[in-house]
Amino acid sequence: MFKRILIANRGEIALRIIRACRELGVETVVVYSEADRGAAYLKMANEAYCVGPAKASESYLKIDRVISAAEIGNVQAIHPGYGFLAENAHFAEICRSCQIEFIGPSHEAMALVGDKNAARRLAKEVGVPTVPGSDGLVQEESEALAIAHRIGFPVLIKAAAGGGGRGMRVALNDLALKSAIQQAQAEAAAAFGNGEVYIEKYVEHPRHVEVQILGDLHGNVVHLWERDCTMQRRHQKLIEESPAPNLDENVRRSICESAVRLVKAANYSNAGTVEFIVDRQGNFYFIEVNARIQVEHPVTELVTGIDLIKMQFRVASGEPLPFRQQDILTRGAAIECRINAEDPTKNFRPSPGKIQRMIVPGGYGVRWDSHAHAGYEVSPFYDSMIGKLLVHQPTREEAIACMRRALLELSIDGVSTTVPRHLEILNHSAFTEAGVDTTFIERTWPS
Numbered sequence: 001m002f003k004r005i006l007i008a009n010r011g012e013i014a015l016r017i018i019r020a021c022r023e024l025g026v027e028t029v030v031v032y033s034e035a036d037r038g039a040a041y042l043k044m045a046n047e048a049y050c051v052g053p054a055k056a057s058e059s060y061l062k063i064d065r066v067i068s069a070a071e072i073g074n075v076q077a078i079h080p081g082y083g084f085l086a087e088n089a090h091f092a093e094i095c096r097s098c099q100i101e102f103i104g105p106s107h108e109a110m111a112l113v114g115d116k117n118a119a120r121r122l123a124k125e126v127g128v129p130t131v132p133g134s135d136g137l138v139q140e141e142s143e144a145l146a147i148a149h150r151i152g153f154p155v156l157i158k159a160a161a162g163g164g165g166r167g168m169r170v171a172l173n174d175l176a177l178k179s180a181i182q183q184a185q186a187e188a189a190a191a192f193g194n195g196e197v198y199i200e201k202y203v204e205h206p207r208h209v210e211v212q213i214l215g216d217l218h219g220n221v222v223h224l225w226e227r228d229c230t231m232q233r234r235h236q237k238l239i240e241e242s243p244a245p246n247l248d249e250n251v252r253r254s255i256c257e258s259a260v261r262l263v264k265a266a267n268y269s270n271a272g273t274v275e276f277i278v279d280r281q282g283n284f285y286f287i288e289v290n291a292r293i294q295v296e297h298p299v300t301e302l303v304t305g306i307d308l309i310k311m312q313f314r315v316a317s318g319e320p321l322p323f324r325q326q327d328i329l330t331r332g333a334a335i336e337c338r339i340n341a342e343d344p345t346k347n348f349r350p351s352p353g354k355i356q357r358m359i360v361p362g363g364y365g366v367r368w369d370s371h372a373h374a375g376y377e378v379s380p381f382y383d384s385m386i387g388k389l390l391v392h393q394p395t396r397e398e399a400i401a402c403m404r405r406a407l408l409e410l411s412i413d414g415v416s417t418t419v420p421r422h423l424e425i426l427n428h429s430a431f432t433e434a435g436v437d438t439t440f441i442e443r444t445w446p447s
């Protein structure tokens, strides 16, 4: 195991990683921006280095400054958390060329799955279902029209370098497709420095099901079952749960086995997520791979009993996975609500400011992952998540009841939060009956 590592992140996930390291007996060095100076979680690390001003592009995203902190801090490895540099293959390569282990997949595997078109091609090669669409990249309007006529409208134009809903455009007919292709290419070139696009049939009203996978450096890959992340708004997830409700057991197994097949073919190691959409008929299609630990990873930890952050360190330091696929079972149901400093009645507008008073829930089956506290100032510079409230219970019904009571215990003064909206969702029959698709929030509470 490593003796000393650096955390190239902030907030909730930085604290989550510090906690795992303290339990493992690993020393931590954490970087911070001027906006995070004085944050309480920094004191739980062994050392902390300022890497620049509040703007992420001047601090958390500055590769040279993060590497300097790692060199001065004399660490053996860097954990990137999620966001910031977590899926930057160039950063992963630089870490390794500086003889610092990057806690994540190899830069080659990361670059491969980061190219959505290449990942889609690989999925097809290993028999993982993909959405009907183009056979590779699309350059010309004429090609796009031919594909759209073959698969039928509506179609979705996706940027090869996009992901997480960025760089997507729907086209409903020939005329719209012509301009959509050009606009998508221009936008992708401007946003990602890569204008490549491909086309898929637009699957309407899908559910979002993702599979947690874990691979070691000896070629072993396992899945830790699935999470349902359908309850989202504008590609920002609000509620995640496991197991996915109303998912046929055979479909569940098939999705999870597909995820393992794909990441094995990509030579992928460490933690990752394979994202699928599931249509109303129960057909599932591979969408993309997220080459990082995700915000919602604790949902999987609760149902499997496996600490994913500790596993990331163990496999990165060369240990083989300590279990086989058949040893990984799920127990009960877990739900996560993301508590953001946002005003859901004002179109989820960020609500930064000082938390004047805060009472956090506890008791049987409740987990609260947060770096926030009374007196903490929610910065306007970063994402507005204050904490993640999780519950684990024997059944989904009990988990929903537990989450309701925990949300009612949670009291945060000084900033608006998503708590009232969570309570409305948990009381909505569409959620309790698990009949929602990804358009539920926008349909139910139009802005």
Ligand code: MV4
Pocket: 131, 156, 163, 164, 165, 166, 200, 201, 202, 203, 204, 206, 207, 208, 229, 230, 232, 235, 275, 277, 287, 288, 438
């Ligand atoms: C799709 C789709 C429908 N058809 N692809 C959005 C996030 C990105 N990872 C992929 N996304 C989608 N891809 C096809 N061919 C619908 C979405 C989508 C979505 C997917 C998962 C969760 C929420 C979503 C919200 C809107 C659109």
